[in-house]
Amino acid sequence: MTVDLNLVGAKGAIAEAAAGKWGMTIDQDICTGCQACVAACAMENNIAFVGEEDAGYGRTQHWIRIERFWDGEYPHVQATPFQPMLCQQCGHAPCEPVCPVFATPHSPAEDLNLQVYNRCVGTRYCANNCPYQVRSFNWRDYHTVPELGNMVNGALIFPLHNQLNPDVTVRRRGVMEKCTFCIQRIHKAQDKAKSEGREVEDGEFTTACAQACPASAITFGRVDHPESLVSQLAHQERGVKHLEELNTLPRVTYLKEG
Template structure:
């Protein structure tokens, strides 16, 4: 198997191959559903808006959605704790084996799911196979100022660190890989390891309730490992065996 398709957990010598596995915890007891993470993610990652009609057809492109469900009926009704869902960066990711062009690949060194935009040919098999519905597809050229004149001025705030995707490309949460790479480069140039808390994805940085924690989950000393290691932690659709890297901390009493 080519090395980029291997998982560090399959490695014969994991200590050598694994640089560190990135993961996240989301405390549903704290999440207030305020959508700051959704907006922050969109602004950081050049996520387009699609307009009312396409949004109605389920083509909105945000990389995070905040789910809420109703339990019971009036007057004994409860909203389930808000649940932000993004790409779970699974260890056994169902999106990867189905990609015919290796656009959806696995990082062996960091156990991340990568999406290679310039390989993607838009078969959408990966989105079909993702149990978390975490992938979004560019149904149109949403980011093309020639087709959308309103973007001529709006495009000034686009993040130069993040590729602008065009029609026919699948995309998803990357754990703000541009921020991870930046921190890794900085650490390497200073000849040290990445410090805990040095990489903060846009969602975690904005979250007013500090519900999101990010870091290396293979290091038991990090905040994220400690937060995940409580009786409140669980994974979405655990029974599928995808081994997601996002741990949800139960909300409610």
């Protein structure tokens, strides 16, 4: 891959160079904060239940969470709209350059931030450098904690293992994890399209959170195709990108106050 040196460094030029491939829009005006996306994501991506004690330490593992803030001074406080926060799959990601073992590279083929679990050594530098606070660390082997198992004839049986998604790695202790934009679904759709000799169509597949959203507030697709639904939504006037001033080039556009 050749890098045009004229484009490196200048903020606007980077934005121009990094158009992105997969993107998402989240309509905060119609999000009801029902957390269906949070549940769907946990089911799709084998996200562990950390338990009460670790949750108390702030070690909860959610690849998407609903944020809500308070606006104004007491007693005149007002709730801000629900804000689903997930990995923004930055085109210029702060997590990537800090990894000492290159376990979170930028995918040149899919233009996503990857997390390679078998390469991760658990320095947690990436999570500390993420301005969106969306990375979570596996402090234990949460999928095999004895409290979750049933003792059957002297052997520990884990009934919840039956609902694990075989297309997603079960993360072990000591690795970082984050939203992948359901890369397993991307691969599946691409594989299916290729076997039928065509391109992936817009809306043919979607992420687990977008699929579960009852209000259809989340839209997923190709942002580099101008005719796709997500790219038309992303170019609406009410679109905002979070912490844009950090020049992270997020691929998620929030639609607010239309």
